[in-house]
Amino acid sequence: MIETERLILKPVMIEDIDIYKQIMSCPLMSQYLPKSAPYNDDEIFQHVAKRIEHWKQGFGSFIVYSKVNPEVKLGYVGVETSPNVECSDIRYGFMQNAQGKGYAYEAANAVLRFTFGLGNHKKIYGVAVKDNIPSIKILEKLGMEIDDSVVIYNDEKLVTLSVEQFV
Numbered sequence: 001m002i003e004t005e006r007l008i009l010k011p012v013m014i015e016d017i018d019i020y021k022q023i024m025s026c027p028l029m030s031q032y033l034p035k036s037a038p039y040n041d042d043e044i045f046q047h048v049a050k051r052i053e054h055w056k057q058g059f060g061s062f063i064v065y066s067k068v069n070p071e072v073k074l075g076y077v078g079v080e081t082s083p084n085v086e087c088s089d090i091r092y093g094f095m096q097n098a099q100g101k102g103y104a105y106e107a108a109n110a111v112l113r114f115t116f117g118l119g120n121h122k123k124i125y126g127v128a129v130k131d132n133i134p135s136i137k138i139l140e141k142l143g144m145e146i147d148d149s150v151v152i153y154n155d156e157k158l159v160t161l162s163v164e165q166f167v
Contacts, residue, residue: 002062004110007103008070009062009077012051016063019073020044023093032132033093034153054080059115061091064098064107074098077107079115079124082152088115089125089152092138105138112142116165126161127152136161 002009023029024039024047031037039047054060061078065071075094082089090112092104115121125147126139136159144161152160 002110002114003067004106006067007074007107007110008065008067009107009110010065011055012048012061012063012076012078014048014052016073016076017045017048019063019076019095020048022095023075026096029093029096032129032135036129051076051078051080054078057081058120059088059118062107062111064094064103066103074103075107077104077111079111079121082125082127084150084152087123087125087150087152088121089127090139090142092135099134105141108138108142112163122165123162125150125152126163127158128161129157130159131157 021044024033024044027038030039051061060080061076063076064074066074075092075098077092079088079090090108092108094104112124115124126144128135128139139161142163144163147160147162150160
């Protein structure tokens, strides 16, 4: 578990499929996800199962809760290995009513510090659809800069950024 000034982050569990369903099945929120369209229940279940399995590597995705209302899930954030096994990237998604309040930055910053603190990463990447300006702005606020030195996802619609280790 990670705590920030306003948030509580807990490693994802199967019970958290509800927040992933809300985000990944919504046409508006899923437009910037890899499929660029809503996910069905089976795809979401497989996605959550992979998030849980990833924790065997000692790091992964968290569900984000508000300290003010700790039973309400705001979204998810995590660092996981990518298809390019030498690279790990940060991923996040938040409910529409939790966007624009600084939660994504606050949670992502805490997860980067946690992951770098484990001592296994010298660099962490962030990948976003070029049209997803709010997400790119969060990555830049985290200290990330455009990084053309590596291809993580072979998709011309995406931009890759990275940040060197900090704690």
